[in-house]
Amino acid sequence: MAAFKVRDLHVYYGDKEALKGITLDIPEKKITTIIGPSGCGKSTFIRCLNLMIKEIPYARTEGVVEFDGDNILEYESEEEIIEHRRRVATVFQHPNPFPWMSIYDNVAYGLRLMGMDEDEIEDRVYEALEKAALLDEVEDRLDDPASALSGGQQQRLCIARALAVDPDVLLMDEPTSDLDPIATRKIEETVLELRGEVTIVFVTHILPQAYRIGDYTAFFLKGELVEANETKELFNNPQDERTREYIEVEFGP
Amino acid sequence: MKELVREQAQTTRRMITSLTVAAALSIAAVVGIYFFLTLNGVKALQFNSLGQILLGTSWDPESTPPKLGLLPMIISTLYVTAIAVAIAFPVSLLCATYLAEFAPTFLRRTLRPAIDMLAGIPSVVYGLFGILTLVPFARYYLGAPSGYSVLVAGIIVAIMILPYMTSVMMEAIRSVPREYVEAALGMGATRWQVVRTVLWPAALSGIAAGGMLGTLRALGETVAVALVAGGALMIPHSPLDPCRPLSAHILLQATVLPVGSPGYYALYFAGLVLMLMVTAVIVITYWYRERAGKPKVRRKVKAGRVNPVLASKLMTGLMIAAGVIAAAALVGITGYIFVNGIGALSWDALFGPVSIGDPVHSSLYPALLGTLALMFYSTVFAVLVGVPTALYLAHFAGESRFTRAVRFAIDTLAGVPSIVYGLFGATLFVVYMKMGYSVLAGALTLATMNLPVVVRTAEEAFRSVPREYIEAARGVGASWYHVVKDVLLPMAKPGITAGITLSMCRAAEEAAPIILTAVMIGLVSSNPFVHVLQPTDALAFRIYLIAKEYLMVPEAKQKAFAAALVLILVTLSLNFLAIYMRDKFERRVGRRV
Ligand SMILES: Nc1ncnc2c1ncn2[C@@H]1O[C@H](COP(=O)(O)OP(=O)(O)OP(=O)(O)O)[C@@H](O)[C@H]1O
Ligand SMILES: [Mg+2]
Numbered sequence: 001m002a003a004f005k006v007r008d009l010h011v012y013y014g015d016k017e018a019l020k021g022i023t024l025d026i027p028e029k030k031i032t033t034i035i036g037p038s039g040c041g042k043s044t045f046i047r048c049l050n051l052m053i054k055e056i057p058y059a060r061t062e063g064v065v066e067f068d069g070d071n072i073l074e075y076e077s078e079e080e081i082i083e084h085r086r087r088v089a090t091v092f093q094h095p096n097p098f099p100w101m102s103i104y105d106n107v108a109y110g111l112r113l114m115g116m117d118e119d120e121i122e123d124r125v126y127e128a129l130e131k132a133a134l135l136d137e138v139e140d141r142l143d144d145p146a147s148a149l150s151g152g153q154q155q156r157l158c159i160a161r162a163l164a165v166d167p168d169v170l171l172m173d174e175p176t177s178d179l180d181p182i183a184t185r186k187i188e189e190t191v192l193e194l195r196g197e198v199t200i201v202f203v204t205h206i207l208p209q210a211y212r213i214g215d216y217t218a219f220f221l222k223g224e225l226v227e228a229n230e231t232k233e234l235f236n237n238p239q240d241e242r243t244r245e246y247i248e249v250e251f252g253p
Numbered sequence: 254m255k256e257l258v259r260e261q262a263q264t265t266r267r268m269i270t271s272l273t274v275a276a277a278l279s280i281a282a283v284v285g286i287y288f289f290l291t292l293n294g295v296k297a298l299q300f301n302s303l304g305q306i307l308l309g310t311s312w313d314p315e316s317t318p319p320k321l322g323l324l325p326m327i328i329s330t331l332y333v334t335a336i337a338v339a340i341a342f343p344v345s346l347l348c349a350t351y352l353a354e355f356a357p358t359f360l361r362r363t364l365r366p367a368i369d370m371l372a373g374i375p376s377v378v379y380g381l382f383g384i385l386t387l388v389p390f391a392r393y394y395l396g397a398p399s400g401y402s403v404l405v406a407g408i409i410v411a412i413m414i415l416p417y418m419t420s421v422m423m424e425a426i427r428s429v430p431r432e433y434v435e436a437a438l439g440m441g442a443t444r445w446q447v448v449r450t451v452l453w454p455a456a457l458s459g460i461a462a463g464g465m466l467g468t469l470r471a472l473g474e475t476v477a478v479a480l481v482a483g484g485a486l487m488i489p490h491s492p493l494d495p496c497r498p499l500s501a502h503i504l505l506q507a508t509v510l511p512v513g514s515p516g517y518y519a520l521y522f523a524g525l526v527l528m529l530m531v532t533a534v535i536v537i538t539y540w541y542r543e544r545a546g547k548p549k550v551r552r553k554v555k556a557g558r559v560n561p562v563l564a565s566k567l568m569t570g571l572m573i574a575a576g577v578i579a580a581a582a583l584v585g586i587t588g589y590i591f592v593n594g595i596g597a598l599s600w601d602a603l604f605g606p607v608s609i610g611d612p613v614h615s616s617l618y619p620a621l622l623g624t625l626a627l628m629f630y631s632t633v634f635a636v637l638v639g640v641p642t643a644l645y646l647a648h649f650a651g652e653s654r655f656t657r658a659v660r661f662a663i664d665t666l667a668g669v670p671s672i673v674y675g676l677f678g679a680t681l682f683v684v685y686m687k688m689g690y691s692v693l694a695g696a697l698t699l700a701t702m703n704l705p706v707v708v709r710t711a712e713e714a715f716r717s718v719p720r721e722y723i724e725a726a727r728g729v730g731a732s733w734y735h736v737v738k739d740v741l742l743p744m745a746k747p748g749i750t751a752g753i754t755l756s757m758c759r760a761a762e763e764a765a766p767i768i769l770t771a772v773m774i775g776l777v778s779s780n781p782f783v784h785v786l787q788p789t790d791a792l793a794f795r796i797y798l799i800a801k802e803y804l805m806v807p808e809a810k811q812k813a814f815a816a817a818l819v820l821i822l823v824t825l826s827l828n829f830l831a832i833y834m835r836d837k838f839e840r841r842v843g844r845r846v
Contacts, residue, residue: 078562079562085439
């Protein structure tokens with residue numbers, strides 16, 4: 001089953017075409033990693049899945065992104081867009097917990113937006129922190145400001161914040177590129193724990209990372225999808241010359 | 254060679270000494286203001302007890318014993334300020350949010366400078382507008398006995414402080430990092446939820462600063478309030494009653510009470526009370542910002558029963574409505590003055606015969622000349638002290654006690670109401686230094702008032718000169734003197750010019766301080782640039798005088814409109830220049846415009 005069915009997706013920023021006809025299925029409850037050099041359109045692709053592209057006034061899309069039977073690119077009303085975003089949560093490159101809120105309030109944020117009552121929120125907050133492998137480290141200081149956490153902890157807090165709303169899909173755009181190796185490992189482990197529970201799209205430019213955690217991998221180049229396949233298959237037996245070249249250069253000799 | 258190096262090192266030392274002296278002067282100004290206020294203020298206690306002054310309800314300084322009760326004025330000040338802030342704060346916040354977050358780029362690009370321009374409309378012009386439109390409106394339609402009322406004063410002050418508040422709040426909201434907005438949107442927040450849960454909390458400090466700035470101006474606003482509040486010496490019971498805030502009281506009485514009389518001292522006491530209120534607002538704001546900086550513990554957020562999308566639509570509508578109301582008010586006032594002013598402006602009105610002691614029929618020429626002279630001299634003084642102080646603070650001051658004192662002095666000076674500067678100048682320059690009512694006394698008073706404006710803009714300009722330029726010059730062996738002369742001053746010039754123009758603008762528009770120090774009806778000098786020890790006429794004063802005393806005289810309105818138009822043209826073009834310079838400066842140092 002595919003969570004997202006993307007068909008001939010074009011994205012333009014003004015005159016510049018950032019995605020040039022992407023066709024790709026994102027399988028349900030699996031981890032799909034997206035790789036490619038800087039500027040190839042990975043973030044743009046993610047923005048189409050969470051509809052953040054609609055926040056950029058000069059951006060335009062063509063094609064189809066099907067989710068749960070709808071072409072989400074056709075969503076125009078705020079209702080449809082926010083409803084979609086509440087099912088598709090995003091973790092960004094730079095850890096961005098709200099510094100003016102406590103750790104607890106950060107995780108509760110999305111739930112409060114939905115108007116859930118506080119008793120239920122409490123359970124969900126602990127559950128999400130547990131899933132993000134952060135509970136042990138913060139359990140006794142949930143009321144501390146989020147800014148008191150380390151970079152890696154902040155990113156896991158963002159993951160907890162995203163997971164708290166119980167999303168169907170978790171989008172992660174280079175979530176470890178601001179972190180040190182140990183914090184990176186922790187995030188990877190967290191992500192692997194979630195395999196089978198949520199659909200994950202994980203953007204990275206670190207190929208070993210894509211290899212370690214991916215079930216499926218898609219390789220983007222200059223706004224085009226060059227190749228997509230099961231991760232092992234794509235890395236060990238690339239079909240396209242450009243993929244082979246990129247993997248050889250990036251993985252090293 | 255050695256000789257040259259020694260000489261340059263010496264020049265540098267001399268330069269730093271002079272900079273330090275300039276910086277010390279701003280401390281002297283603050284000390285001076287408090288000193289003279291207190292010195293004269295406490296003398297009022299010889300005639301009445303503290304309780305009689307603060308809680309007394311009758312003001313009769315000539316009776317024996319004198320009655321110096323200030324309670325009606327204190328209550329009036331609080332009442333007018335409360336109404337003004339209650340109106341202006343929400344409107345500004347919604348306006349600022351709309352402009353920062355929702356408005357299309359072209360709208361923001363045009364409105365941001367437009368708002369800053371509107372901040373340059375003189376308060377006496379607001380007063381003139383109020384007296385000719387809102388006062389009759391309140392009389393005929395709202396049932397205010399005379400029309401002059403707390404409500405009208407509150408509304409006029411609200412319109413005045415709108416641009417200030419909006420401008421500061423907008424900058425604060427604009428500087429909230431995008432990533433927080435994205436995080437919220439990514440969680441499925443509606444636009445309104447983004448505003449409520451991210452933009453406002455993250456910009457809280459700046460929003461509070463905007464609120465504080467507006468409240469301070471409302472507390473100290475003098476001339477407009479003196480014109481529309483009615484001046485009644487009673488405690489206002491309803492918003493439709495006339496009243497007399499402290500600032501207006503000082504203005505109205507300072508020119509009629511003899512120096513050294515009990516009432517005269519009571520006015521300084523009133524100044525002290527006003528300063529106390531100002532300080533209280535500043536302290537409360539600092540305390541609030543401090544406290545609000547820390548995250549709250551498990552704040553229960555009410556999601557509200559309203560459908561969030563519907564709420565979002567409603568609030569967006571409300572923001573647009575706020576924007577439209579604010580724009581309509583400001584465009585309305587400017588348009589009103591322009592339309593009437595153009596009709597009233599003529600060669601005769603500007604350059605016709607001068608008749609001494611007749612503000613209605615005398616041409617505007619001496620007033621314009623007086624305004625220009627006051628602008629010129631006050632700016633010269635403000636720049637002579639302000640720019641070196643700024644340079645000192647930006648590049649030569651460490652974190653010493655002295656520096657902190659200078660900074661605190663500048664912050665304090667920025668919060669002092671203009672009428673208090675008037676009182677200060679009236680004692681120090683007019684009486685003690687024996688300048689009498691004169692261009693010089695007025696200019697020195699205005700210069701003290703404008704010092705913080707000049708210091709702040711210039712310091713910012715010096716600070717944002719990229720370090721690498723300074724290092725490049727130092728690297729090739731330039732002395733600090735040469736760094737200042739060849740790098741800092743040229744690079745910071747547009748920024749400094751912006752500060753100077755703003756200071757000129759304020760010198761032109763403030764009527765209260767010069768009424769206490771520089772202007773007089775009749776007996777004015779024919780050339781205020783030369784006869785600096787004689788009193789002068791001035792545009793802002795002329796408008797005030799006509800609006801206050803002469804509106805019954807035929808042709809009076811015409812003359813007031815003509816003067817208002819000329820004054821607005823002067824201040825708006827200066828403001829325009831300042832904004833242009835600021836943008837040029839921001840581009841030069843490569844900042845986001
Ligand atoms: N908001 C924007 N406005 C205009 N152009 C944009 C915008 N965002 C991205 N682009 C352009 O679109 C192209 C794809 O950008 P995108 O951010 O999707 O790349 P990326 O693969 O995520 O790169 P990176 O690895 O550096 O994050 C780039 O050429 C970029 O310059
Ligand atoms: Mg990217």
